[in-house]
Amino acid sequence: MRKGNVRARSVTAVALLASCAAVLGAGAPQGAVLPAAAAGQRAPRAEQAPQQPQADCDVYKSVPASTEDGPAVKAIKARRSLVIGVDQNSYRWGARNPNTGQIEGFDIDLAKAIGTALMGDPEKVTLKAVPTAERIKFIQEGRVDLIVRTMTITCDRLDQVAFSKPYFTTSQRVLVPKSSPARTIDEAVNGKTVCAASSSSAEDELKARPKVGKIVTVENHLDCLVLMQLGKIDATMTDDGLAASQAAQDQTVRVVDGEVRPAVMGIAMLKNSTDLTARVNQVLADYHSGGAWRAGYDRWLKPYMLNDADHYWPKEQAR
Amino acid sequence: MVPVPPGGPAAAVPATGLRARLGRATGTAPGRLRLAGALLAVLTVAFGALTAWQVNSRAQAAERVVSYSQPLSQAAADIHRSLADADTTAATGFLLAGAEPKAVRDRYEQDLATASRLITEAAARTTASSPAQGWLTTLNQQVPVYAGLVEAARADNRQGFPLGGAYLRYASDQMRTVLLPAAAQLTAAENQELADDFAEAKAVPWAAYGLGVVTLGALVWVQIRLFRRTNRVFNPGLLGATAAVLAGALWLTVAGLDAHNGLARSESRGAAPLRALNAARVDVLTARLAENLHFVARGSSTTYADLWTTTTEHLESRKEGDGDLPRGGTLVTALRLAPPDASPAIGDARTRYEEWYDRHAAASRLENVDADYQGALDATVTVKEADVPKSADASFSAADQGLANAAGIELKEFRQAAEGIDGDLRTAAVAVALLALVAAVAAARGLGRRLAEYR
Secondary structure: OOHHHHHHHHHHHHHHHHHOOOOOOOOOOOOOOOOOOOOOOOOOOOOOOOOOOOOOOOOOOOOOOOOOOOHHHHHHHHOOOEEEEEOOEEOOOEEEOOOOOOEEOHHHHHHHHHHHHHHOOHHHEEEEEOOHHHHHHHHHOOOOOEEOOOOEOOHHHHHHOEEOOOOEEEEEEEEEEOOOOOOOHHHHHEOOEEEEEOOOHHHHHHHOOOOEOEEEEEOOHHHHHHHHHOOOOOEEEEEHHHHHHHHHHOOOEEEOOOOEEEEEEOOEEOOOOHHHHHHHHHHHHHHHHOOHHHHHHHHHHHHHOOOOHHHHOOOOOOO | OOOOOOOOOOOOOOHHHHHHHHHHHHHOHHHHHHHHHHHHHHHHHHHHHHHHHHHHHHHHHHHHHHHHHHHHHHHHHHHHHHHHHHHHHHHHHHHHHHHOOHHHHHHHHHHHHHHHHHHHHHHHHOOOOOHHHHHHHHHHHHHHHHHHHHHHHHHHHHOOOOHHHHHHHHHHHHHHHHHHHHHHHHHHHHHHHHHHHHHHHHOOOHHHHHHHHHHHHHHHHHHHHHHHHHOOOOOHHHHHHHHHHHHHHHHHHHHHHHHHHHHHHHHHHHHHHHHHHHHHHHHHHHHHHHHHHHHHOOOOOOHHHHHHHHHHHHHOOOOOOOOOOOOOOHHHHHHHHOOOOOHHHHHHHHHHHHHHHHHHHHHHHHHHOOOOHHHHHHHHOOOOHHHHHHOHHHHHHHHHHHHHHHHHHHHHHHHHHHOOHHHHHHHHHHHHHHHHHHHHHHHHHHHHHHHHOOO
């Protein structure tokens, strides 16, 4: 029953996405359309958003895909295993199944595919749970080789680590109880008590909306669902994927139509191992073209997402 | 007619008339004798009554200590500990999820049942005006709410929803911000009542001692006056009265000192170490909770690692002290205050605690340095029989058990020292009252003989 209006809306959403090529991630004001920066160059900060430092960069850009094994890839292959940092707390993306003890989800399938492609043997892949706040540190200290963990590509992060080409598009969505009459994001948040994870894009977005009644910040986005179930908040803002995971865990909440602050996810790795990045980009391209990306999507996310799979595969931007 | 008591206010009688009657009474030898008899009778009876009253009020306070305020104080501490234990055990069971042993589930349910029972009992025994009543009401309302949140967490976890972890953290948050503070306030209120009762029971009956001295002085003075006047060395009645008052004063002194010592011992070897021990036990449980919740949060939060650090610091400070100053902390205090019998149990608990601390550090290294979450979790809590003795859980359980044993010993010490004190004091009150009556009768008879010589 959702699908009907979703299709109509996805057209506008894609249009919005296309126009917002470079605005992703780090907080441009809603609706601001910035020109995509020239590759590799750093443009001055956007004049129209003085309160939020806005570095212009191209989050879609990465090293061209390659099947060559460079020095970094060879060094990893010489070791016993490839270590991939993952999440174990995002349902359907990367979550520890309490009954089996195994981590599973969309990101996990992707991580295993990359590991198998690189090492030639799934046994030679080690998955390590990495805390959100330590992701960049783990990469820089070489404790993990790759991170596949719903990690949004932002200009700040591009300064510190290298990213693969994006493999998923997300945006901020709003969840409300099914009984709520709200039809748009504005209706759902204006004058209401809205929950968001602290220092998340959702919090930035809510702070930029003066009409929001009250903002409740919590440590983990799931804490918002607890508060919503207990009737302590009216709505939750979180990203596409996490909103889907919340809706998957509670049949009585729904995702409101409309999305803001589009962003893309990528696989993070050391900045100077460009051959590894190129290799990962090749695996990623094969993963998508071979249908595994869609299979993973269908398996883990489809029942809970609002749009078609194509909506979430980042489109190459015409520069 | 009985003459007007000396110095009595007798406002109705004109001053001149009173002075005249006093003059008539003291002017003659029989008058003076009558007056002395009245004086001694009043003094001895007053001494007996005052002593009986003062000692009896101390006996009542001593009885309250044993049968009312100490049990209530211990009940409050038990409520606090049961709730903390329930929270800790719920987190352990949650981490073990499907493999949760029945013993863990039983312990959680036992904790909540104990807390609910103690809350009901304490509410029934606490007067409506006591500040404790408000805290008990809060606890009564919030325990079912907490239990509901934990069940929601379990249900979500069984379905494999990470939401379960969020629920458990929320439940634990409620426990730590609403329930445990209320229990701590309740314990503080009950401890204050206990301290008040201790102080009342231990108070020295100075008034009784003072009046005893005055009475003895009066008896001696009357006998000296009689000796000078009649040259008879002994007046058997007055001598008997003196002996009786002296015996009463002696009984009062012995019983008073005995009670004071007993109460002081029950406090220093029982109540005070128990208070310190209860604080340490709650800290141990909180540390364990922090350790568990850290894994429930699955690396999404540093809150619980911080809680572990502050709680273990509170248990036994690891900061370098100033020079020779010993390291502080609730566990250190509990060990320092412990009576000799309880020391070994607390010492054992401390050793196991140190072991636990080291195991926790090892698990933290596994998790943070090697990013081996499952390994760290297994090192903390496990269902594999063979690995259980090596887990942090085993060290925690041993430390917790050691402290529980020590609490049992200290409670026994308290009871041994404090029980029977109220009975001894009551016996003393009755005995002194009877001796004073005997003294009054003896003094009256002794003076009556002298008075008869004037007929």
